[in-house]
Amino acid sequence: MLAYALRRLVLAIPLILGITLISFMVIHLAPGEPGQTPGEMVTAEAKRAYEQLKVEYHLDRPLPEQYWIWLKRLARLDLGRSFAPHGRPVLSMIGERLPITLLLNIVEILIIVALAVPIGVLSATRQYSAFDKFTTIFVFVGFATPEFWLALLLMILFGIQLGWLPISGLRSPTAEYFTFWRQQLDFLSHLVMPIMVATFGGLAGYSRYMRQSMLEVVRQDYIQSARAKGLAERVVIGKHALRNALLPIITILALSLPTLIGSSVIVESIFAIPGMGQLMVQAAYERDYPVLMGNLVFVATLTLIANLMADIAYSLVDPRIRVGRRRR
Amino acid sequence: MRGFWKAFRRNKLAIVGGAVVVCLALLAAVAPLIAPWDPNRPDVKKILDPPSSRHPFGTDQLGRDVLSRMLYGARVSLAVGFVSVGIAATIGILLGAAAGYHGGLFEASIMRLVDLMLVFPRFFLLLAVLSFLKPSIWTIMAVIGITGWMGVARLVRAEFLALKEREFVLWSQSVGASSSRIIWRHILPNAMGPVLVAMTLGIPAAILTESALSFLGLGVQPPHATWGNILNEGKDAIELAWWLSVYPGLAILVTVLSYNLFGEGIRDALDPRLRQAAGRVVSRGR
Numbered sequence: 035m036l037a038y039a040l041r042r043l044v045l046a047i048p049l050i051l052g053i054t055l056i057s058f059m060v061i062h063l064a065p066g067e068p069g070q071t072p073g074e075m076v077t078a079e080a081k082r083a084y085e086q087l088k089v090e091y092h093l094d095r096p097l098p099e100q101y102w103i104w105l106k107r108l109a110r111l112d113l114g115r116s117f118a119p120h121g122r123p124v125l126s127m128i129g130e131r132l133p134i135t136l137l138l139n140i141v142e143i144l145i146i147v148a149l150a151v152p153i154g155v156l157s158a159t160r161q162y163s164a165f166d167k168f169t170t171i172f173v174f175v176g177f178a179t180p181e182f183w184l185a186l187l188l189m190i191l192f193g194i195q196l197g198w199l200p201i202s203g204l205r206s207p208t209a210e211y212f213t214f215w216r217q218q219l220d221f222l223s224h225l226v227m228p229i230m231v232a233t234f235g236g237l238a239g240y241s242r243y244m245r246q247s248m249l250e251v252v253r254q255d256y257i258q259s260a261r262a263k264g265l266a267e268r269v270v271i272g273k274h275a276l277r278n279a280l281l282p283i284i285t286i287l288a289l290s291l292p293t294l295i296g297s298s299v300i301v302e303s304i305f306a307i308p309g310m311g312q313l314m315v316q317a318a319y320e321r322d323y324p325v326l327m328g329n330l331v332f333v334a335t336l337t338l339i340a341n342l343m344a345d346i347a348y349s350l351v352d353p354r355i356r357v358g359r360r361r362r
Numbered sequence: 363m364r365g366f367w368k369a370f371r372r373n374k375l376a377i378v379g380g381a382v383v384v385c386l387a388l389l390a391a392v393a394p395l396i397a398p399w400d401p402n403r404p405d406v407k408k409i410l411d412p413p414s415s416r417h418p419f420g421t422d423q424l425g426r427d428v429l430s431r432m433l434y435g436a437r438v439s440l441a442v443g444f445v446s447v448g449i450a451a452t453i454g455i456l457l458g459a460a461a462g463y464h465g466g467l468f469e470a471s472i473m474r475l476v477d478l479m480l481v482f483p484r485f486f487l488l489l490a491v492l493s494f495l496k497p498s499i500w501t502i503m504a505v506i507g508i509t510g511w512m513g514v515a516r517l518v519r520a521e522f523l524a525l526k527e528r529e530f531v532l533w534s535q536s537v538g539a540s541s542s543r544i545i546w547r548h549i550l551p552n553a554m555g556p557v558l559v560a561m562t563l564g565i566p567a568a569i570l571t572e573s574a575l576s577f578l579g580l581g582v583q584p585p586h587a588t589w590g591n592i593l594n595e596g597k598d599a600i601e602l603a604w605w606l607s608v609y610p611g612l613a614i615l616v617t618v619l620s621y622n623l624f625g626e627g628i629r630d631a632l633d634p635r636l637r638q639a640a641g642r643v644v645s646r647g648r
Binding site: 178292 | 474485487570573579580593600619
């Protein structure tokens with residue numbers, strides 16, 4: 035077990051290097067230059083500021099050298115400073131926003147799994163029933179609904195027409211005058227719509243995967259023999275089938291982590307939530323390239339680690355993986 | 363092929379989807395003829411007019427007709443969908459075919475590149491690239507294509523791995539056909555079925571991506587109308603004008619839904635086994 039985990043860990047090192055290389059190339063091979071807005075009027079002052087920027091960030095050196103300098107700083111966990119006037123270290127900006135994005139994503143995943151598993155199991159065990167048909171329609175509509183549109187509709191309905199929920203930010207402007215419990219309630223009410231939106235998008239996919247996985251397991255021989263033993267259907271499905279059907283979901287969850295984090299870009303910028311996604315959008319508007327590069331490396335590495343953990347978790351529950359070749 | 367039609371015709375949802383896909387393409391093509399108003403002509407006397415018989419979907423902040431803007435927006439959305447999927451498929455086919463056919467170190471490095479690209483949340487990549495490019499329809503198409511080829515590359519490689527051991531390929535090799543001839547004339551045509559399905563399902567994903575980018579203001583820029591940037595304006599007027607938010611989103615929903623139904627119909631008809639096995643291979647455009 036330990037050997038397997040170690041092997042996977044060693045294999046991840048070149049991937050992390052690859053992540054830094056891609057992040058660097060994405061930004062430096064694009065025709066526009068960092069710190070410059072195409073088509074903007076160039077004043078003498080802006081020019082001087084730009085020259086200073088160039089020296090400070092070694093933009094005057096050849097690309098491989100720039101990459102090497104950047105990599106050396108990365109190794110010391112120094113992601114550089116933002117180009118914005120406040121000039122704060124990128125790492126502390128990420129540190130401030132990561133908990134919010136993680137909180138949102140973890141709650142989303144929990145809700146999605148809690149709903150998708152029963153939906154998938156029910157529609158698989160009652161294939162072609164009215165419930166199954168309804169969920170199939172739901173899945174197709176879920177796949178086709180743009181998240182930002184759903185967000186707008188919910189804002190119109192719950193935020194404006196009914197006035198039940200706040201439509202932006204994480205706290206009401208007057209929150210500091212609230213009592214402690216009122217503050218928590220205020221915070222939660224700000225999270226309801228963003229989580230609804232993000233959950234809706236993911237739910238379609240996962241209930242589909244769950245249904246598929248369950249359908250495959252139910253056809254296996256050992257399910258037949260469990261039935262033949264005279265076990266109750268509830269036990270056959272709930273114990274024997276479900277456990278095996280859940281296995282692929284672990285991998286799919288880990289693999290879709292980038293998608294989930296990616297969707298926080300949209301959700302966070304619509305609901306004005308100060309998380310990683312919103313940071314990325316702001317950095318893109320402002321061409322703040324230390325923030326862009328830092329974010330790319332950070333999020334990609336995070337995904338890599340999650341994938342790694344999923345692989346190891348998978349090998350814990352399914353010994354075939356450890357011994358044999360990895361399944362693709 | 364006849365088996366394909368027989369199977370496809372039985373799938374009513376796929377036929378409806380296909381019909382809507384065709385109608386949308388026609389509407390987009392003749393948009394200048396049927397649009398009731400000039401999509402870019404402002405009118406200060408009709409700012410944010412609710413839907414009426416003169417303006418079925420209302421007007422926006424500049425008094426422009428939303429229906430006309432949506433018809434012109436359909437052209438942009440569909441064009442972006444088709445072209446970016448074309449770019450993604452071209453890159454994916456070239457790399458996937460070369461990797462699957464030649465194998466070895468080349469294959470290993472291409473497939474590691476695919477793994478690497480998939481570790482990045484797509485929207486983060488898109489935002490990073492777009493922030494340094496002058497936004498235009500062409501850059502959007504290119505960028506969506508360049509960040510979306512990995513699925514096709516995996517698919518083509520897998521097909522090539524299976525097909526290159528088949529007798530007709532071994533036979534061509536034994537009579538001395540060049541590898542490019544074998545790749546293009548013998549293997550690729552046999553691998554195109556799943557690729558075409560992936561492309562059909564890739565178009566709605568690209569349309570969703572484009573509309574999200576335009577919604578964020580980093581996609582197609584005004585005055586060009588797209589569904590995404592009408593929604594962006596809708597967000598600013600959300601307390602005053604629901605019609606700016608509702609209709610363009612509905613258009614995206616219907617378009618993406620029809621393409622997905624159509625694409626899945628083709629897939630199921632091409633190979634009923636796929637329906638059982640892999641589930642969906644489509645990713646949402648994020």
